[in-house]
Amino acid sequence: MRFDELRNEQKSLGKLIPKASPEERAELLKKAEQLKGDVKAAEAEQNEADEAAKRLLLQLGNIVHTDVPVGGEEDFTVLETHGTIRDFAAEGFEPKDHLELGESLGAIDVERGAKVSGSRFYYLTGVGALLELALVNAAIAQATEAGFIPMLTPALVRPRAMEGTGFLGQAAENVYHLEKDDYYLVGTSEVPLAAYHMDEIIDADKLPLRYAGFSPCFRREAGTYGKDTRGIFRVHQFDKVEMFSYVAPEEAEAEHQRLLEWEKQWLTSLELPFQVIDVATGDLGSSASRKFDCEAWIPTQGKYRELTSASNCDGFQARRLSIRYRDGKKTAPLSTLNGTLCAVPRTIVAILENHQQADGSVRVPAALRPYLGGREVLEPIAK
């Protein structure tokens, strides 16, 4: 018999006991005692089934949008191209890579980063440190202007937050875990921003909710040995400004486009040439139904590389984190979306390489100057 039926029987029996005469009472107690075992067994069975269903549900990835190109990492579709790639040959000099530039500007120190913390760690020094602060301030200013609420978030989170955002699936090997305290180091503020409204029901008229998170990001970069080993393109720790939206499901696709527009606005203001790609199915991860990346041109690599990424997670994270919205009488999972505004090291790479000049100096894009004390050019320092 089902648990709720047995339980109903047990409850009605329980109501009779206090009122019963002594001899009736003994009889009832005997019956109740026998029922106890049945109830317990049925409950255990129900719990087991619930657990199994939950486990299976957590293994499911999001459903991919039908327009997403099918294939692996290389099978993306280019949607748009913006800006002009510089012809350094025509300008009469060979472009230096970001590390060479960064070192001569006194902006980047990877040697001491490696000495202190190991490979893929770095120091931003002098003008490099100022450049990060300028980028972060400019990005937060743009997001705030667009209506995002600025947020400084925890970088250590509980397992539930990590699991709920979908980072303990196939991406788990890239996540740092503090075993002693069972904390995870977030790889993006998407995690604390999504978990922010965990277990909440949000009134429909409060949507959309938009947050601009700033946090350090930690990535183990397991499985990327030998990839992007020079400089600060791929590192274990960096800072990032991230956009995060909670919207009604029917608004998700439009919001995805809006996030992309804000990313394009940002890269355009930095005067970087870039393309927008529709990421292929094999490179989506478990939580996104569709992902648009903005890739900036990196002169010394001769190709476009990912700077920002905007994902539509639909109800995937909301279901796992139990975040719903109330529209009239009905409550239903809402949709969550996230998009990079500024991942600092990669943005620095792109700025240094694209805006370098023949004498080794780097031109500061106009939009960034107010955040760098009006500085127009970063000059190499004497050794």
Added chain:
RNA sequence: GGAGGCGUCGCCUAGUCCGGUCUAUGGCGCCGCACUGCUAAUGCGGUUUGGGGCUUACCCCCCAUCGAGGGUUCAAAUCCCUCCGCCUCCGCCA
């Protein structure tokens, strides 16, 4: 790190000592209706969430839910254990 207090269906709150009469009290807010030139006030009703049954739908019925999970018991908001969070005091610390 040490000591103590606390966590109740939006918010506040009764109930916990002493288990069954809890189908969780009352107030606020909110929603609906009534009434009144309008507003206000007043009256009546409703107002956690999830699952299941019935149903065109509504209604209604059942189960779970008193921070979470275990345990004791015929029976747990109430007793016991573990964990989480908040508050107060002490210690330490940017």
